[in-house]
Amino acid sequence: MEGNVQRSLDAFLALRGPELIAVRRDLHAHAEPSYAEYRTTSLVAERLTAAGLRPKVLPRGTGLLVDVGSGETSDHPERAVVALRADLDALPMADEKDVPYRSTAPGACHACGHDVHTAVLLGTGLFLAEQAAAGLLPGPVRLIFQPAEEIGTGAQDVIAAGGMASVGRIFALHCDPRLDVGKLGIRSGAITAACDHIKVRVEGPGGHTARPHLTADVVYALGKIVTELPAALSRRVDPRSSLSLVWGRINAGSALNAIPDAGIAEGTVRCLDDEAWHAAPDLFGELVRSVASAYGVTAELTYLRNVPPTVNEATSARMFATAAEGMLGADMVVHTQQSLGGEDFAWYLDCVPGALARLGTRTPGAAVEYDLHQPSFDIDERAIGVGVRVMAATALTALWDSAASPEPPAREPLAGAADSSAP
Numbered sequence: 042m043e044g045n046v047q048r049s050l051d052a053f054l055a056l057r058g059p060e061l062i063a064v065r066r067d068l069h070a071h072a073e074p075s076y077a078e079y080r081t082t083s084l085v086a087e088r089l090t091a092a093g094l095r096p097k098v099l100p101r102g103t104g105l106l107v108d109v110g111s112g113e114t115s116d117h118p119e120r121a122v123v124a125l126r127a128d129l130d131a132l133p134m135a136d137e138k139d140v141p142y143r144s145t146a147p148g149a150c151h152a153c154g155h156d157v158h159t160a161v162l163l164g165t166g167l168f169l170a171e172q173a174a175a176g177l178l179p180g181p182v183r184l185i186f187q188p189a190e191e192i193g194t195g196a197q198d199v200i201a202a203g204g205m206a207s208v209g210r211i212f213a214l215h216c217d218p219r220l221d222v223g224k225l226g227i228r229s230g231a232i233t234a235a236c237d238h239i240k241v242r243v244e245g246p247g248g249h250t251a252r253p254h255l256t257a258d259v260v261y262a263l264g265k266i267v268t269e270l271p272a273a274l275s276r277r278v279d280p281r282s283s284l285s286l287v288w289g290r291i292n293a294g295s296a297l298n299a300i301p302d303a304g305i306a307e308g309t310v311r312c313l314d315d316e317a318w319h320a321a322p323d324l325f326g327e328l329v330r331s332v333a334s335a336y337g338v339t340a341e342l343t344y345l346r347n348v349p350p351t352v353n354e355a356t357s358a359r360m361f362a363t364a365a366e367g368m369l370g371a372d373m374v375v376h377t378q379q380s381l382g383g384e385d386f387a388w389y390l391d392c393v394p395g396a397l398a399r400l401g402t403r404t405p406g407a408a409v410e411y412d413l414h415q416p417s418f419d420i421d422e423r424a425i426g427v428g429v430r431v432m433a434a435t436a437l438t439a440l441w442d443s444a445a446s447p448e449p450p451a452r453e454p455l456a457g458a459a460d461s462s463a464p
């Protein structure tokens with residue numbers, strides 16, 4: 042079966058690989074930031090429609106969902122959908138590369154490789170549509186072309202639009218400029234981190250610095266909060282969760298001999314663990330209240346959620362690895378580290394099991410090292426064909442697996458911390 046898929050993918054990519062590279066370059070040259078992905082959406086919709094598929098654009102006008110294969114040919118037409126996701130948006134920065142496909146959109150650049158993710162998923166969808174037409178797709182696949190990943194809200198739009206309905210598992214790739222092209226990086230458990238924003242505002246009556254006992258010393262209380270909160274985390278939270286708070290800004294007062302009536306501290310909270318992330322706002326609230334009450338000030342906590350950690354489910358991560366080993370060779374699938382970056386794919390994994398893998402985009406032996414979010418970021422375009430192979434094979438692996446087990450394992454609840462055995 043695997044050999045057949047390999048041969049079909051060889052034939053598909055020999056024919057359409059150059060077209061996918063052209064799509065990536067076209068998207069790169071016409072980079073569109075979060076929620077402005079109109080041209081990108083219509084380009085993808087056009088190609089899918091030409092292949093006989095029926096894409097549905099999301100309510101906001103950017104991003105789309107499309108189902109491939111109904112699963113009618115299988116013995117289990119009710120089988121759970123396997124979802125594959127790409128993100129469409131560029132970053133609000135200038136493109137500093139000197140290449141023919143340099144961004145022509147002022148202040149918009151595909152510096153996170155979402156143009157690559159889009160081209161890969163388009164190619165995967167076109168291949169799977171061919172398989173479905175030939176009666177070779179053993180179940181339904183949903184392609185999710187998601188807007189606005191960079192601002193952390195696009196995944197929630199897809200979920201609100203019903204994109205997770207009937208989905209049993211979800212998979213996605215992200216470019217990794219530190220991994221050679223031809224390789225796939227995968228891990229079970231958390232692969233990206235949570236990053237939230239925290240703000241504490243402290244208030245009191247104000248007064249003379251000669252008589253702090255007659256007022257409430259806002260600056261002293263703020264100082265206590267700024268040092269106590271990060272310190273308390275080491276005793277109140279499992280150290281393995283790496284929940285950390287780092288202040289970036291504090292502000293209080295204007296005169297050296299006057300106790301001010303207000304002060305603020307702001308910072309970021311990062312966390313590697315899903316359970317600790319969910320518990321963080323309540324914990325910070327409790328800590329702020331207890332310090333503030335000891336010094337007679339009032340304190341208000343503003344906690345802004347950004348994204349949770351992306352926690353790869355073990356079975357889905359194994360499916361990714363198995364599929365990629367079959368397509369690329371066992372030595373091309375490597376263990377990857379959890380990064381402290383945020384990725385809104387995490388929101389899908391709050392709903393269903395799934396996994397995110399890293400697609401190598403570095404030319405082996407290249408002198409230039411790229412990083413994500415750099416205005417000079419670029420890839421070895423052979424990664425696009427590799428991505429199509431991996432995504433198509435992963436979807437088929439997941440469908441075959443649910444064909445083999447009468448009860449799809451999809452509905453089991455996600456363990457919060459996922460892989461607690463991970464170091």
Ligand SMILES: [Zn+2]
Pocket residue numbers: 153191413414
């Ligand atoms: Zn990014």
Ligand SMILES: [Zn+2]
Pocket residue numbers: 153154155190215
């Ligand atoms: Zn990204």
